[in-house]
Amino acid sequence: MWRADLGQIQARAGFPENRPLAEAVWVPATGHNMRYIEREITLLSDGGDMSIHRRRFLKAASVGTVLGLAGCSSQQSDGNASPTPNSTQQDDQQGSGQIGDGELVLATTTSTYDTGLLGALNPVFEESFGVTMKTIPKGTGASLRTARDGDADVILVHARNAEDQFMQDGFGVNRRDVMFNDFVIVGPEDDPAGINGMESATDAFATIAEQEAVFVSRGDDSGTNKKELIIWDEAGIEPSGEWYRAIGKGMGDTLVQANESGAYTLADRGTYLSMQDEIELVIHVQGPLKGGPVILKNPYGVMAVNPAKYGDVNYQAAMAYIGFLTSPQGQSMIENYTANGSQLFFPNAIAEEPNFGQYVPQGYSAEQAQSLSRHDKQFLYWVENEVPTNY
Amino acid sequence: MVLLQVQLPDGGWTYVLSIVVVSLKVSLTAVGLSTLLSLPVALLIGFTDFPGKRLLTAVINTGMGFPSVVVGLVVLMLLSNSGPLGTFDLAFTPQAMMASQFVLATPVVMSISLSSVEEVSRSIRDAAYVLGGTRVDVGLVVIKEARYGIVTAILAGFGRAISEVGSILIVGGNIVFSDGQSYTRTLTTAITVEARQGRYELGLVLGVVLLALVLVVNSLGSWIRSKGRGTRAS
Amino acid sequence: MRLTATDVSKSFDDAVLEDVSLGVEPGQVLTIVGPSGTGKTTLLRLFAAFQPPDSGTIAWNGSDLWSLSEAERLRVRRKMSMVFQEPSLFNAPVRRNVAYGIRVRKPWSERLRLGVGGLVGNEPLAESVQTALESVGLAHKAGQNALTLSGGEAQRVAFARALAVDPEIVLLDEPTSNLDPRNTAVLEDAIRRASDRGVTCVLATHDMNQAERVSDHVAFIFDGEVVETGPPAQVFERPTDRRTKRFVEGELLVDSAVEPDPTEPSS
Numbered sequence: 001m002w003r004a005d006l007g008q009i010q011a012r013a014g015f016p017e018n019r020p021l022a023e024a025v026w027v028p029a030t031g032h033n034m035r036y037i038e039r040e041i042t043l044l045s046d047g048g049d050m051s052i053h054r055r056r057f058l059k060a061a062s063v064g065t066v067l068g069l070a071g072c073s074s075q076q077s078d079g080n081a082s083p084t085p086n087s088t089q090q091d092d093q094q095g096s097g098q099i100g101d102g103e104l105v106l107a108t109t110t111s112t113y114d115t116g117l118l119g120a121l122n123p124v125f126e127e128s129f130g131v132t133m134k135t136i137p138k139g140t141g142a143s144l145r146t147a148r149d150g151d152a153d154v155i156l157v158h159a160r161n162a163e164d165q166f167m168q169d170g171f172g173v174n175r176r177d178v179m180f181n182d183f184v185i186v187g188p189e190d191d192p193a194g195i196n197g198m199e200s201a202t203d204a205f206a207t208i209a210e211q212e213a214v215f216v217s218r219g220d221d222s223g224t225n226k227k228e229l230i231i232w233d234e235a236g237i238e239p240s241g242e243w244y245r246a247i248g249k250g251m252g253d254t255l256v257q258a259n260e261s262g263a264y265t266l267a268d269r270g271t272y273l274s275m276q277d278e279i280e281l282v283i284h285v286q287g288p289l290k291g292g293p294v295i296l297k298n299p300y301g302v303m304a305v306n307p308a309k310y311g312d313v314n315y316q317a318a319m320a321y322i323g324f325l326t327s328p329q330g331q332s333m334i335e336n337y338t339a340n341g342s343q344l345f346f347p348n349a350i351a352e353e354p355n356f357g358q359y360v361p362q363g364y365s366a367e368q369a370q371s372l373s374r375h376d377k378q379f380l381y382w383v384e385n386e387v388p389t390n391y
Numbered sequence: 392m393v394l395l396q397v398q399l400p401d402g403g404w405t406y407v408l409s410i411v412v413v414s415l416k417v418s419l420t421a422v423g424l425s426t427l428l429s430l431p432v433a434l435l436i437g438f439t440d441f442p443g444k445r446l447l448t449a450v451i452n453t454g455m456g457f458p459s460v461v462v463g464l465v466v467l468m469l470l471s472n473s474g475p476l477g478t479f480d481l482a483f484t485p486q487a488m489m490a491s492q493f494v495l496a497t498p499v500v501m502s503i504s505l506s507s508v509e510e511v512s513r514s515i516r517d518a519a520y521v522l523g524g525t526r527v528d529v530g531l532v533v534i535k536e537a538r539y540g541i542v543t544a545i546l547a548g549f550g551r552a553i554s555e556v557g558s559i560l561i562v563g564g565n566i567v568f569s570d571g572q573s574y575t576r577t578l579t580t581a582i583t584v585e586a587r588q589g590r591y592e593l594g595l596v597l598g599v600v601l602l603a604l605v606l607v608v609n610s611l612g613s614w615i616r617s618k619g620r621g622t623r624a625s
Numbered sequence: 626m627r628l629t630a631t632d633v634s635k636s637f638d639d640a641v642l643e644d645v646s647l648g649v650e651p652g653q654v655l656t657i658v659g660p661s662g663t664g665k666t667t668l669l670r671l672f673a674a675f676q677p678p679d680s681g682t683i684a685w686n687g688s689d690l691w692s693l694s695e696a697e698r699l700r701v702r703r704k705m706s707m708v709f710q711e712p713s714l715f716n717a718p719v720r721r722n723v724a725y726g727i728r729v730r731k732p733w734s735e736r737l738r739l740g741v742g743g744l745v746g747n748e749p750l751a752e753s754v755q756t757a758l759e760s761v762g763l764a765h766k767a768g769q770n771a772l773t774l775s776g777g778e779a780q781r782v783a784f785a786r787a788l789a790v791d792p793e794i795v796l797l798d799e800p801t802s803n804l805d806p807r808n809t810a811v812l813e814d815a816i817r818r819a820s821d822r823g824v825t826c827v828l829a830t831h832d833m834n835q836a837e838r839v840s841d842h843v844a845f846i847f848d849g850e851v852v853e854t855g856p857p858a859q860v861f862e863r864p865t866d867r868r869t870k871r872f873v874e875g876e877l878l879v880d881s882a883v884e885p886d887p888t889e890p891s892s
Binding site: 114 | 482
Binding site for chain 2: 675702703705709711713715716717725729730787790
């Protein structure tokens with residue numbers, strides 16, 4: 001980590017001393033944001049349109065400042081990024097006032113919300129773009145419904161089939177992949193059903209059903225719930241009986257209840273990790289991030305609500321937010337976000353290889369059957385390239 | 392003795408304070424509006440005989456037990472951008488919460504006010520009339536005579552509003568701004584967030600704050616009631 | 626200032642009043658006597674303009690009350706006040722009860738001002754309130770809550786309340802039937818003194834002795850009609866009608882038809 005003085009950068013870029021671009025700030029730098037700042041400096045020294053570059057530079061400087069500090073503070077165990085004390089200095093040098101009506105309504109799932117990731121991301125977006133965010137945590141089904149009713153501007157969910165339907169019905173535009181993690185099958189330490197270490201999720205579920213071990217299902221049509229039902233379906237089982245309890249609650253609630261009852265459940269790794277302090281459940285079947293079956297993949301997508309359907313949605317701010325989430329700095333923040341010492345999400349919005357599948361519903365291309373498994377291959381490709389071997 | 396390990400939510404006491412402010416703002420407004428509507432209606436229903444009066448009274452009483460989630464859904468559907476009142480842009484705002492709590496509190500306030508008002512004896516009304524009072528004057532006398540019951544009605548309505556969670560969760564969206572200031576999060580919905588994340592102790596702390604609030608309001612109500620000086624001669 | 630009932634009929638379930646005509650002369654104490662359930666209360670309530678009669682007219686100085694606008698009728702109503710069998714005092718201090726009639730006659734702006742002032746501190750006792758309370762001997766209890774008074778005291782306050790508005794006519798519906806002799810005497814004395822000051826009093830009672838003590842003029846009502854009127858001496862000692870005679874002699878204590886309470890709404 002080395003420190004950079006904006007004054008130095010300014011001098012290196014060849015700007016005259018009597019026209020300061022920004023006050024000097026201490027920027028503790030990680031490798032990542034220095035790359036970005038260096039790129040900006042290169043662009044600046046090319047000459048060209050000063051005003052555009054000036055703005056981009058300021059943005060880079062301010063965001064880089066925050067990123068740097070975020071990178072530092074995320075090493076604390078509670079996974080919260082405290083806002084940079086320097087950010088207020090940048091206020092009067094931000095971009096012009098409002099986008100749309102200055103408010104962005106984001107509907108997202110409770111599990112995403114509860115990890116605290118958005119608490120770290122959103123303030124940065126608000127600062128940079130001068131938009132006030134209103135985040136509504138609801139289940140996946142409710143978030144999609146809210147968006148269909150035009151009561152939200154942008155949604156961030158993790159239920160690909162439902163997202164596809166949303167796009168097919170014309171409500172969602174500009175879908176982008178944002179990040180992924182996976183699901184894990186968790187249960188009590190003593191593993192009454194004996195599924196620990198299994199490499200097939202369907203087999204694990206089948207064993208649980210056979211042993212009639214207590215299983216708690218979210219039963220709320222959420223992304224997690226949909227995934228769970230897909231697994232039961234693949235295993236050819238219709239779960240019923242006293243051991244299978246659908247409780248209609250959020251992920252946190254479900255984990256807590258499973259913990260209390262010594263039951264198995266399917267959880268997204270992010271929520272599980274962020275709650276490890278509160279519960280004693282352990283992972284019995286890993287997800288693909290750690291070599292488990294691909295069926296447990298959990299990709300997140302963001303979409304803007306179609307302004308043609310609802311003329312008064314804040315489309316510009318929604319697009320700005322999508323741009324922010326999928327930008328290098330946004331993706332970097334996602335990558336660096338941890339809870340209880342572990343990384344929760346893996347960014348996958350941008351890659352050198354083309355990734356058309358994110359923009360359209362699955363199977364949109366002519367080769368329908370093939371594109372489904374292509375998606376799985378795509379996922380494994382990300383895992384291979386993004387997830388460090390020592391994760 | 393085990394000390395409860397409680398870590399204040401992010402934002403600490405400013406966060407809690409802003410939640411309390413939203414809770415009070417929403418519930419007090421809802422009950423206030425409810426009272427303004429309920430008192431004249433109670434007077435109207437109480438003193439007139441009309442066909443279907445008993446049915447109407449029964450309907451009002453039934454409204455007291457109306458499930459809050461259902462009210463929340465209906466209000467959301469009305470205020471949603473795709474609903475009939477979408478132009479007012481009220482979905483997920485404190486105003487929407489006031490509206491749904493207004494619907495929940497009104498049957499309570501109206502029903503109890505109605506029975507208090509009906510208990511005021513006819514001779515009191517006659518006395519006010521015969522001393523030169525207009526209909527409005529007589530109504531005011533009745534309200535003053537029934538003030539014990541009416542304050543009870545308002546407190547009951549407030550209790551229903553401040554402690555409910557189902558409707559405001561749906562119409563309000565439980566929103567907190569990035570700086571930790573609550574927009575549509577109240578004590579009750581904040582407790583759901585903490586409970587959802589397994590932070591039970593914190594949920595309890597918020598619950599205690601809520602109870603303290605209700606206690607303060609009820610004490611105020613009792614004091615107002617006792618200001619009536621002198622007990623009712625039975 | 627004449628208050629008249631002309632051919633007035635009013636019924637609830639059974640016929641109560643049938644073609645009753647009665648005039649109230651200013652300045653006198655008119656007592657309406659008759660057995661219980663005979664229509665006295667109904668007639669008084671018609672005079673007080675609670676409800677219009679089924680037929681006939683109630684007139685003030687010749688104008689039919691019920692053909693007036695509501696505002697005009699209110700003005701006429703405010704020349705009268707009434708005392709009932711039950712004191713019907715409000716749950717408030719005695720002084721507030723007595724001042725009630727005065728307050729409602731004031732414009733709203735003044736009432737609001739008084740109301741706010743009342744919250745802050747005690748209002749000074751209006752002169753008419755003071756006088757009215759003194760005339761019933763209860764000025765010393767002005768600050769006490771009205772519901773803590775004894776029955777007799779309460780009824781006296783009710784009378785003070787009716788007097789405080791300085792009415793032209795006071796209607797009294799069996800005001801002393803629930804009182805002990807002492808309070809009865811106080812009230813009768815107050816009635817007489819009010820009459821001396823020029824207030825017209827219309828008193829309904831089944832107590833002939835009271836009628837004799839208090840009134841200038843008596844009307845005997847039986848079975849929904851005015852049977853006989855005249856000065857008390859004449860009606861009681863030299864009744865012309867046989868029914869009057871029987872009433873005076875102690876028979877006919879109850880009306881032939883049982884009258885439902887006219888203060889209850891008909892179901």
